[in-house]
Amino acid sequence: MTDTDDPDENTLISRMKSGDQQSYHEAVRAYSPGMLAVARFYLDRSSAEDIVQDCWVTVIDAIQTFEGRSGLKTWLHRIVANRCKNRLRSAKREVPMDFSDGLDPDLDSRFNASGRWEIPPKLRFDESADTLMENGALSDCLDKHLSALPETQRSALMLYEAHQHKSDDVCNILDVSASNLRVLLHRARQKIFLMVETFQETGEC
């Protein structure tokens, strides 16, 4: 028996253990985007996609011994991370990372020498996220900027925000310290903030 808190997840896991094809279909849809975000932290796009595919094949056997202590999502993300780390180790490659501190240069330039706003944020983004997302152009612009983020920042942001992992899990999966995770998250959020601000002001991406 598994003992995650989520009854739906427990049902899904037992169906997967029994080899039910439909259950894999559901799991693949639900968990692959997050798994890809993990793999993209370590590898280029096509290697990352290969790793995620390979992982699913190993999951068919590995799920038999899954005890559910960590939750299915975290378990899957760890499998992907370990595979990626092995791949990098055998290729003797390291993940390039930029932990240069704090502020994005485009935001930093908006403060004067005394540390006050020279060019303050002008508009309040007061529409709800759902209303804003009905704007197709904004959605395209977000896609463009998300894909322009350094992989490390994007993966950290995705795992923390979109896949709602706790900080500890993200650090574990991505093999970064807590303080480095904070830098990655803050860097990524500033970029998204700057993008949305430009879009709101000019209507252009």
Add this chain to the structure above:
Amino acid sequence: MLMCRDLAMIASDYIDGELGTAGKLSVKMHLMMCGNCRTFIGNLRASTELMKAHTSGTVDEEFVRRIDERVAEALEAKERGKGNT
């Protein structure tokens, strides 16, 4: 005294509740006096929410379909294997 630029540096930590008591207090004091930083924090939070709303629905259908196929093959191979033994 915490300046606007200092606040911008630790804004994510504030949003995520990662600041200690003293840090949190000095941000709160600053926000009471500074409308620009209130707008900044609000917008940083809003754009993060936006990103979240945007990405949580996105699935690459082609990618998922390819995985589905491989998983289906592997499951069938496993079934056959069981039949043989």
